[in-house]
Amino acid sequence: MGQVYFEDVNTGDEIPQLRKNCSTQQLVLWAAGSGDFYQIHYDKDFAQSTGLKGLIVHGALKNAFLGQLLHDWAGEAGSLRKFGCAYRGMDEPDQDIICRGVITKKYSEGGEHFIELDVWTEKPDGTKTSPGTALVTLPGRG
Amino acid sequence: MTQAQNSVVTDEMRAAIGVEGSPATLEVEKTNCRMFARAVGHTDPIYYDEAAAKARGHRSIVAPPGFFGTPIFRPGAPPQGPTGGRGFNIPYKRVLNGGTDYEYFPDEDSVCAGDTITARTKITAFEETEGRLGPMLITKRETTYTNQRGKVVAKMYGTVIQY
Numbered sequence: 323m324g325q326v327y328f329e330d331v332n333t334g335d336e337i338p339q340l341r342k343n344c345s346t347q348q349l350v351l352w353a354a355g356s357g358d359f360y361q362i363h364y365d366k367d368f369a370q371s372t373g374l375k376g377l378i379v380h381g382a383l384k385n386a387f388l389g390q391l392l393h394d395w396a397g398e399a400g401s402l403r404k405f406g407c408a409y410r411g412m413d414e415p416d417q418d419i420i421c422r423g424v425i426t427k428k429y430s431e432g433g434e435h436f437i438e439l440d441v442w443t444e445k446p447d448g449t450k451t452s453p454g455t456a457l458v459t460l461p462g463r464g
Numbered sequence: 465m466t467q468a469q470n471s472v473v474t475d476e477m478r479a480a481i482g483v484e485g486s487p488a489t490l491e492v493e494k495t496n497c498r499m500f501a502r503a504v505g506h507t508d509p510i511y512y513d514e515a516a517a518k519a520r521g522h523r524s525i526v527a528p529p530g531f532f533g534t535p536i537f538r539p540g541a542p543p544q545g546p547t548g549g550r551g552f553n554i555p556y557k558r559v560l561n562g563g564t565d566y567e568y569f570p571d572e573d574s575v576c577a578g579d580t581i582t583a584r585t586k587i588t589a590f591e592e593t594e595g596r597l598g599p600m601l602i603t604k605r606e607t608t609y610t611n612q613r614g615k616v617v618a619k620m621y622g623t624v625i626q627y
Contacts, residue, residue, distance in 0.1 A: 348503065355496070355503035357534065372558065381561045382530070386504045389529025389566075393508065398520060402529055406565025406621070454565070 325397040328435035328460040333425050337439070340391040340421040344379050349415060352383045374412075381409030384419060384443045384452045391421040391441065392456050399461040407441065407454025418446050423456065435462050472601055473590045477552050484586045490533030490609075494524065494577040500531045517576070527575040530566060532583065532609045532618065554601055554626050562602065562623030571615050580612045600627040 344352075349363045358380055361368035369377050385407050392402050413419050420443065427438040437460055443452040494514065501511035509516035510526045517525050527533070575581065584607065591602040607620040 342505065348505075351499070351503040355500040382564060383504070385564050386500075386528070386530045390504055390506050393506075393529055401570070402568060403570075404565065404567045405529065406563065408563035408623070409561055454563070 325399050326395060326460060328428065328430070328437070328462045331425055331428065331437065331460070333427060335425045337391070337395045337423040337425070340387065340394065342387050342419040342421060342443075343417065344383070344413075344415050344419070346377060346415050349377065349379065349383070352380055352386075356380070356382060356386075358382060375414075377415055379413040379415060379419070381407075381452065384409070384413065384421075385454070387419065387421045387443060388423075388441045388452070388454060388456070391423055392439070392458055395423070396458045396460060401459045402456070403436075403459060404457040405441065405454065406456075407443070407452040409452055411445075411449060411451035413443070413445065413451050419443050419451075420446070426455075430462075434459050470599075471592055472554055472556070472599075473592065474552070477587075477590060480552075481587050481589065484584045488535050488583045488585075490535055490581040490583055492527050492531075492533035492575055492577055492579040492581060496534045497525045497527050497531065497577050501528045504528060514577075521573075522576055523573055524577040527577070527579075530564075532575060533579070533581045556599075556601060556626040558597075558627050560625040560627075562625040564623075565621040567619045567621070569616055569618065571611070571617055575609075575611065575617055581617070582610045584608050584610070595627065597627050600625055 353359050353363060362372060362374060362378060363380050366376055388407055389405055392405055396402060423439045423441040425437055425439050429436050437458050439456045441454050441456045442450045444450045498512050506528055510520055510522060511528050514525050585605055587603060587605050589604040593600050603624045605622050608616055609618045611617050
């Protein structure tokens with residue numbers, strides 16, 4: 323994918339979506355990779371004993387998906403300065419999680435070009451489960 | 465925020481606001497960067513291939529967004545790192561991670577394999593609210609990540625919900 327430049331984007335633009343779908347195996351990989359071994363993410367009996375319907379996707383994994391969404395978009399010459407989200411709704415394994423971002427502001431300061439975005443993950447029915455914001459830098463065509 | 469008579473925030477908890485816990489040492493290693501990146505599904509080779517990372521100007525494999533290394537595990541030792549209010553005697557059974565925000569501070573290079581990060585966490589606020597699920601305690605905390613050169617490379621702002 324080619325590099326995106328500051329001059330090429332505008333407030334209101336949506337960045338390319340990233341579609342995820344976590345197998346339970348991916349949740350176990352994430353548990354090991356992140357060090358979060360809370361059993362509601364891989365032990366169905368345990369999850370149900372806490373009142374959940376079944377296994378749920380780690381909030382921090384959805385946050386990391388947003389990190390990938392932004393990294394892939396900003397490209398080699400861009401950089402990620404802030405990103406994050408609230409864990410508002412639960413997602414289950416084997417269901418699509420669509421990661422999205424929309425530009426809310428662009429400005430230049432101190433020789434750098436900044437882009438602010440609203441970012442979120444959503445279910446196939448459009449329910450936002452992890453709303454957040456981000457700040458990235460993009461190169462200028464200069 | 466309501467200062468209800470049945471507040472679960474004790475004087476001990478109020479006194480803990482702003483006090484940094486004991487620092488945790490996080491090692492950023494190639495294998496752990498790869499494992500984190502693989503768990504997310506990253507496809508950029510800078511997270512997997514040292515030569516590719518170096519070709520892009522990095523010192524080694526890059527730590528993916530949200531990764532700052534792995535705490536050193538010692539059998540029998542208390543776990544390192546933030547307890548996020550779980551260390552207090554809160555009369556609520558359930559714990560949810562409410563959200564996480566990361567802020568990066570530009571350095572000469574990204575966090576890379578070979579770095580050693582010191583993480584210091586403090587509680588910044590307790591908030592109490594009455595939600596759909598009943599009374600809730602919201603603990604806000606902040607973790608500062610400092611690399612081996614003494615440079616603050618990132619901060620994490622986290623929210624833990626107990627109800």
